[in-house]
Amino acid sequence: MKQLSSYEIIWGMVRQIPKGKVATYGQVASESGFPGQARLVGYALHALPHHADVPWQRVINSQGRISFPPGSGASRRQRRLLTSEGVIFDGDKIRLERFGWMMSPRRK
């Protein structure tokens, strides 16, 4: 398995998201120095070692929702972790107050 510094930069950025808060893939990408490359963040998290000390659950999509298929094991796992950290859901969307690590997500 290869080692790209871009992954490590992204992982380090995700580690900085405070407990109880969340950030979007796009925000993490920008702060990591890769503006517009949200997919890269998803890819980096996907490649994350399972035992790594990185709060991957705090990264969500721009809609304020979990990006795993609804009902999937991964989706429920992420929601459980976030809920245990105090993050509050409004249906399948996370409450806006819980954003704010950097900026608010777009809303429709």
Place this chain on the structure above:
DNA sequence: AACGTGACAAGGC
């Protein structure tokens, strides 16, 4: 080396 894929995002209907 080309191609398809993906834990995304933004814009148009």
Place this chain on the structure above:
DNA sequence: AGCCTTGCCACGT
């Protein structure tokens, strides 16, 4: 609110 298209770019085939 949904669905579709395009822009992204690192990865595994």
